[in-house]
Amino acid sequence: MGSKTEEQLERSKKWVKSITPKGDVSWYIKWIASVFIIFGMMMTSLDVSFYPTNLYFHLIGVSGWFVVGFLWHDRSLIVVNGIAMTIFAMGILKTFIQ
Numbered sequence: 001m002g003s004k005t006e007e008q009l010e011r012s013k014k015w016v017k018s019i020t021p022k023g024d025v026s027w028y029i030k031w032i033a034s035v036f037i038i039f040g041m042m043m044t045s046l047d048v049s050f051y052p053t054n055l056y057f058h059l060i061g062v063s064g065w066f067v068v069g070f071l072w073h074d075r076s077l078i079v080v081n082g083i084a085m086t087i088f089a090m091g092i093l094k095t096f097i098q
Contacts, residue, residue, distance in 0.1 A: 020072075021072075025071070026067075026068050026071040026072060029064045029067055029068050029071075030064065030065065030068045032064060033060070033061045033062070033063070033064025033065050033067075033068070034061065034064075034065075035061075036057050036058070036060045036061035036064065037057070037058060037061030037062065037065075038061075039057050040054045040055070040056075040057030040058035040061060041058075043057060044058075051095075052091065052092055052095045055088050055091045055092050055095075056092065058084070058088045059085060059088040059089060059092065062081045062084040062085050062088065063081070063085055065077055065081045066078060066081035066082055066085060069081060
């Protein structure tokens with residue numbers, strides 16, 4: 001379920017043809033995680049004392065993409081988001097230490 005055949009991809013009229021699963025749990029996780037990352041970036045760019053709340057949003061978002069990486073067996077998603085989780089967690093911990 002969720003995978004497309006070559007024939008379906010050829011018949012598609014879309015400019016960019018998606019080959020990632022649609023409708024399964026990873027689809028929901030990736031979109032929810034993306035929304036969290038976008039809100040985290042908005043809070044960071046506004047620079048209106050959203051610190052460290054923006055870090056929490058980023059951490060939730062990259063954690064979601066980390067899970068998606070595992071579900072898709074995608075090493076690059078696992079590595080990048082695993083490192084990002086560590087960086088954001090360090091930033092959050094720093095606020096408790098100060």
